[in-house]
Amino acid sequence: MAEVEERVQIAIDNWAPRFIANGVDSNDLLRLTHSVQRWEDWSPSWFALAAVHERLGAQAEAQRNYESAGEHYLQAAMLYHFGKFMVVHYPDLLRTGHENNVRVYQRGLPLFEYSGERVEIPYENGRVIPAILRKPPHRPRAPIVILSPGLDSVKEELHSYGNDLLRRGLATLAIDGPGQGESEFDLPLRPDYEVPIRYVIDYLSTRDDVDAGRVGMLGVSLGGFFAARAAAHEPRLKAAVMLAAAYDLSQHFDRYPLLTQEAFIHRLKADDGATAREKLKAFTLAGQTEHITCPFLVIFGRRDRLFPPEDSERVVAEVGANATLWMFDDGNHVCNNIPYKYRPQQADWLRSALG
Numbered sequence: 595m596a597e598v599e600e601r602v603q604i605a606i607d608n609w610a611p612r613f614i615a616n617g618v619d620s621n622d623l624l625r626l627t628h629s630v631q632r633w634e635d636w637s638p639s640w641f642a643l644a645a646v647h648e649r650l651g652a653q654a655e656a657q658r659n660y661e662s663a664g665e666h667y668l669q670a671a672m673l674y675h676f677g678k679f680m681v682v683h684y685p686d687l688l689r690t691g692h693e694n695n696v697r698v699y700q701r702g703l704p705l706f707e708y709s710g711e712r713v714e715i716p717y718e719n720g721r722v723i724p725a726i727l728r729k730p731p732h733r734p735r736a737p738i739v740i741l742s743p744g745l746d747s748v749k750e751e752l753h754s755y756g757n758d759l760l761r762r763g764l765a766t767l768a769i770d771g772p773g774q775g776e777s778e779f780d781l782p783l784r785p786d787y788e789v790p791i792r793y794v795i796d797y798l799s800t801r802d803d804v805d806a807g808r809v810g811m812l813g814v815s816l817g818g819f820f821a822a823r824a825a826a827h828e829p830r831l832k833a834a835v836m837l838a839a840a841y842d843l844s845q846h847f848d849r850y851p852l853l854t855q856e857a858f859i860h861r862l863k864a865d866d867g868a869t870a871r872e873k874l875k876a877f878t879l880a881g882q883t884e885h886i887t888c889p890f891l892v893i894f895g896r897r898d899r900l901f902p903p904e905d906s907e908r909v910v911a912e913v914g915a916n917a918t919l920w921m922f923d924d925g926n927h928v929c930n931n932i933p934y935k936y937r938p939q940q941a942d943w944l945r946s947a948l949g
Contacts, residue, residue, distance in 0.1 A: 640674070730760045752768045792828055
């Protein structure tokens with residue numbers, strides 16, 4: 595198998611359940627997986643299908659069929675995102691896909707069942723943390739959950755996670771932290787994610803339409819590691835969920851799929867794999883877990899290809915009485931193959947923890 599075909603197969607084998615769980619229509623995915631043979635064709639094929647949904651969304655919006663328009667814009671945004679999420683060797687396609695993802699999601703944001711607004715949170719050196727704020731209807735000053743994406747994810751991909759929380763009366767703030775989403779082009783990933791979270795909660799404290807005294811955090815994959823770091827050092831977090839994360843990211847570099855290794859190199863601003871592995875040594879929970887005192891939920895699937903289940907078990911053991919472990923024997927990475935077994939339940943847990 596040629597190298598480009600290998601990357602296509604890796605993407606399908608590792609992330610097909612994720613594509614569907616996070617909003618890609620299964621029929622669209624079937625068409626794409628049957629038609630794309632070369633890695634260089636991955637982005638153009640996904641982008642072409644995204645453009646179909648975008649046109650349908652524009653037609654529906656022009657006809658004032660706003661519900662249909664929102665659904666098509668969300669589909670288009672997810673297709674643009676997954677069309678570029680791992681193509682780090684094609685920087686023009688990566689940037690184009692990301693800009694289209696942000697643009698189309700923003701166009702749909704007022705039309706979604708739970709609408710929202712884009713906010714830019716002041717950050718270090720005059721930069722901002724881009725975020726999407728959505729609030730439940732008819733509940734003023736709702737508790738709020740910060741949503742943190744993973745290595746190759748973006749704030750827009752966390753839409754369905756947000757819907758689960760909004761249905762339960764919780765507001766959501768999905769962010770692109772350093773090295774993620776809109777911030778990946780200029781800033782590297784940083785291990786001390788409690789720093790950007792401090793800026794985020796400072797911002798929430800300035801708003802009178804959410805309850806900054808009841809802030810939780812839900813992090814997915816690498817975002818789960820970030821949630822643990824933030825929970826250890828930011829006392830204003832009242833609850834946190836660590837979903838499918840590692841204890842020490844450098845220890846598992848060699849077991850990561852090729853595309854994941856390449857994404858780490860790119861988003862750490864490293865020169866090569868050896869440099870990325872060295873930088874990842876700072877991404878550890880050693881000496882951190884003992885500081886987590888808020889309710890802390892750890893979710894993991896034993897079929898995870900990226901991280902071993904022992905990492906999650908170690909985190910829970912070290913955190914102690916405040917930690918709860920949900921281990922699923924049949925779950926893959928992020929348990930995207932069994933979302934019905936944990937996504938509604940984690941939203942219930944956060945609602946209970948935040949009151």
